[in-house]
Amino acid sequence: MQKNFLLPLLLLFTLGVQAQSLLSVDYIMRDPKWMGTFPSSLSWSEDGKTIYFQYNLANDPADSLYKLDLDKASTPVKVSLEEQKSLEKGLEAFNSDHSFRVYRVKTQLWIQDLRKKKESLLMEWHEPFTSLGFLADENLISFNSGGNIYILDKNTKAIRKATRIVSGTKPGNGSTASKESVPFLESENLALLQVVRERKEAEAKTKAYRETTQETSEEFVFYTQGKNLSNLQLSPDATYATFSVFSPGSNKNTKVPDYTSASGYTEDLNARPKVGTKPNKVEIGIYDLRRDTVYYINTSNLPGIKDLPDYVKDYPDKKWEEKERDVTLSGPYFSPNGKRAIIQVRSVDNKDRWITELDLTTGQLKTLDRQRDEAWIAGPGIGWSFGGGTLGWLPDSRHIYFQSEETGYAHLYLLDVSTGEKKPLTSGSYEVFDPFLSKGKKYWYLTTSEVDPGERHFYRMPVFGGPMEKLTSLIGNNQALLSPDEKKIAILHSYSNQPTELYVQDNKAGASPQKLTWGQSEEFKSYPWRDPQIVRFEAQDGAKVPARLYLPEPSKKNGAAVIFVHGAGYLQNVHKWWSSYFREYMFHNLLTDLGYTVLDIDYRASAGYGRDWRTGIYRHMGGKDLSDQVDGAKYLVTSHGVDADRIGIYGGSYGGFITLMALFNHPEVFKSGAALRSVTDWAHYNHGYTSNILNTPEEDPIAYRRSSPIYFAEGLQGNLLIAHGMLDVNVHFQDVVRLAQRLIELGKDNWEMAVYPVEDHGFVEPSSWTDEYRRILKLFNTTLLSD
Template structure:
């Protein structure tokens, strides 16, 4: 009788708080994403600008295939045949300056293509591995790499010339030139005296060697790498110099991740990454002077600020900091089209400096053109990394370079005159620039920006030397444009907050209309009225305006509880007006809202899309402002949206899982429950490239690591915690949560549980795993926030 009474009470309670049903279910939204429909991706054009080519899967095959739509017949979607695919010019093909010809390697052959006609000519069948063919200043000549050396092919004559002589290892020293001790001399002389045949053979060898030395030409110049390796070989357009990077790899201990479900039936070890604090790989730059037959290693000691200590060292006055040249990494130089100049991107190993320098090819000296210093770390859209990338190159006049910088606090496009050092910002304002490139006629820029709104992306055209930007797209959301090679049309991959990606076509004209070419939503997906979350801002405790997406339930269904979602990756934007990469979480938020929850999704400090200060707001303290933003978000929900302060939970994966742990350990009076998915628990165990930017190195900045790692605060747990982790996670290792579990056991905490997923890596793949995980999350919130 007591059990029946309890069930009736629970049902009455749920109805009294408006606990509603939903058309959605965990099983539905977490099944294979094919149920949602079929959406295009990886948009590109054929070289004749006749067809848009993209990945698509209207037939529901195990994986996407290539499809095409003709500009002249936009109502017909056709599958690209295997024969057509083989005929495609690869995206990595090198173009001449006029972009009328392309050259690439396929199956050991160098292929030349006339772009307008599509005519292909086999220039060389080398018989050995070849790579990176490039047009030189004389476009009848092409450089290519084979066997670690560079060669030049003359198209007209067919003649091939080897231009470098780079060899692995060390130069071999002949036995005759080697030193031998007295004992060896004595043994040798005794052997020659006793054995006549051996003596005669040795005399013959000596005579032959003397003859060869008397008649031989001087040994050709050769460069030996020793214990280093070479990469990124390239020949200057004028064929006078070669540059290459010298790589010295450090041996760092790696973490082993056991795979308990390996097909063999045995536990198999997966060798994964090492941990933060690695010895860095050393990347030097070598200049090979072909005419003078010498190789010079470029000296970085003249870089301004090369010995600057970071500001955080002031927190350790007891430590004797050695003032010395910092290690730097050189990217591959970029030559002007005439080959007279070269620029190079250089990064300090602590990533607090980026220098763009001109390399004098005759003296091998560096002239710094621009220095970007950031006491946190240098990054941002278009800024690239230690190994290059990003926005950097030459204007057609061979006098100006272009690059992106966060100098103003937002990543903008700059040009600089290498002859005068004069620098000019081509864009400015509280927005960011993405993927700028120069038009085919070399008179304009095409670029994407967030000028309209941080949560929108639009495509623009701008004069080459700067001026008014013309906005070419108009649809609210994200307009990811692929411009046709003839620059007459834009293929637009477009989405909105509640509408997945579709393909549109528009003439390259701001006033023209966009035409939708695909419509991939399934009937099952369209049957639900997906919510368009409201973009809001709330005020943080330090006065900052924090962007967020708000999902509100119908007032009659509101249960007074709230869930805050914490996106992963740290530097990622999820408060925007386009279809989220977190589409499963987006659908889960629709389900939660149907059940009466209010949901808030915050672009906390450290998120992308809001400039340098927001990006670096977590420097030396993860779990600082990024956590207080969650707390302030909860206060906003209580003050503005009728949420019960005793019924707030949060969840997230990866970085979001880390914040969830920090929230439950450090703000237990704000958050009653949380689900930490694939979470970092101790930053000293994460990778070097990401972690050292934000927290420096654990042996140099232990303060930053101790205040940023959840495992040090586990004693603060009061609420209800779900930990979920893949056991073969090669990014955030399962070891992270194993160590935390032991800590919680030793602290005698009993309000937590752990769900493990034996076949899953960091990003879950199996629908069954997604379903199990989110059923547990929903159960956690229903049982802890609705009582």
């Protein structure tokens, strides 16, 4: 393999590279502590006077808990271990108006009157307990212990057992052991000795009789029959209990060898299965406490449960069986009064989500809302196949709330369960994030991108809809946390070239945020970090593609450009806040200092732009997401004077995948590329992510064949650097090993591979980051700046 593009850095001077930078790869890829300390993980004290957060003013090996007393301190103070211990809340629950709090201390249950500021011991239990909750009658508190639910009266302190669940098989249901199963010696002994035989037979008859009489005289008992129950919960009116039963799919896990283990031996790390595996099956059981019976939820009557996906038309020779699709269930979510419940159902093929009302007396489901997407169901607040997302009840026990991409953007809806009437609470070409109800249930608090896709602001809105009141004002990202009394807002704010700092403000529109931390080191502040331009260029299909643009000073411009491809696919990096790709951001400043033009694109599939953008890669990764990079290169040539023969590309994970597809499919556009921790064959990636976008390789091989770089390796003409951690349990090192063999067999000699024996998917060691980015810089300097 040629190594001409990995020459020593001194060669740069012979290539006429005159531009210099205050930055260097060694400088920016150090332990990030050199940049300063920045707050994270906010929480409030119960009285709303103190903010707690993770911070590091003492140059400790890791962040520690700090606090700011809003009435006294102006400088964050490290929290002592004793105080940290006192802050550990553990298991707790509040009543509806947050006037009472119950919490666990070891095996004790305590209650706290938050208005009178008094607390007392409610119970000393004999074993660990979980799942605390106030019932609709708030004098009653439920908890789980030993696989059953108990109810405690907070006034009388009386406790009763609500469920009778026994792990195992019902007595008398087991089959009698056959003669062949009796050990040889016992069989011979019973045949020879009549008295011994008669006594054993009499013992068996006595046992069977006792079991029969116990069965008719005891209260109802539900036996699990060997099933593992989880998510045991009680309805607020204490008339039903529900539970989940998981049947794991028998999938083969993969192994990742660790060649540098401390033992000196090669050890295998257990890793995920590959796409196309059998999913786990979830059943939800209902325990009717009044009728003493247990039954399971039935999904067979869901509308469209047998619908086939559109892509079957691409396989006319295959016979597709019409059958009920596999589904996953989450819930139930009980109404506050306990009289109603809803279940979220998702099809395993990712095409449907049903929000349904559960008939608690029969286990039948009535569909309230069906969202069908021939690509896949996802988006902010929608959740994934295992559940989650925005879903719940209003206090009236009549309206439910949820998010949906029905209009093409993730918005908040109310639905009247009695009438079926659905009402959008938000609308427009923007996304809604993390809505929640105020303590008094009169308002929604939510974050949206209404101002701009690159900004996040915190709003308040009446519970049944109306004008949204914008509460934050700082440009960038505002991660807001309300104080317990909802009078103050703590905000983690950042801007494009300003890392996260802590602010606090009154909870009202127009309030002035007060800055509480100044975490940047003097060393970090000494460099003028760029505020990249946000631009939109036109793609070949007419779409306006957002990007971050870094322009060098005209006197330093070298005519070359580098395009950065962010990872994760569904992630946003074109925004006005501090990027999670902060190392890459600093590297882009270094490149710009050296005269490069740098473009960072939110290509098709990126987050923040609605459903159509999110699903633009369905069944073809390396389709529109790749053509957006090509169109970005054309934009640099036509609008910013970049030399069409001097364009490089790089990225990690999904960005590494796109880099490979770019060099293999568009060598006329990209002269060089660095593919970091890249997927090379989607049939080898995980199920949860890949099956959403490409279905499964068994059912949709066309999608995998046209989306996997390994099938296009013969197209490599430019210079390729592959870099990968050998302990990567996300995108396995096997991916690039297989690609390397393919390149060898194709006789390609214009590529190099750098391996990192101690690194997982996300690098940790500064030495690894430094080595990797030295190689990337050397690749671009020696291939894009030479004649």
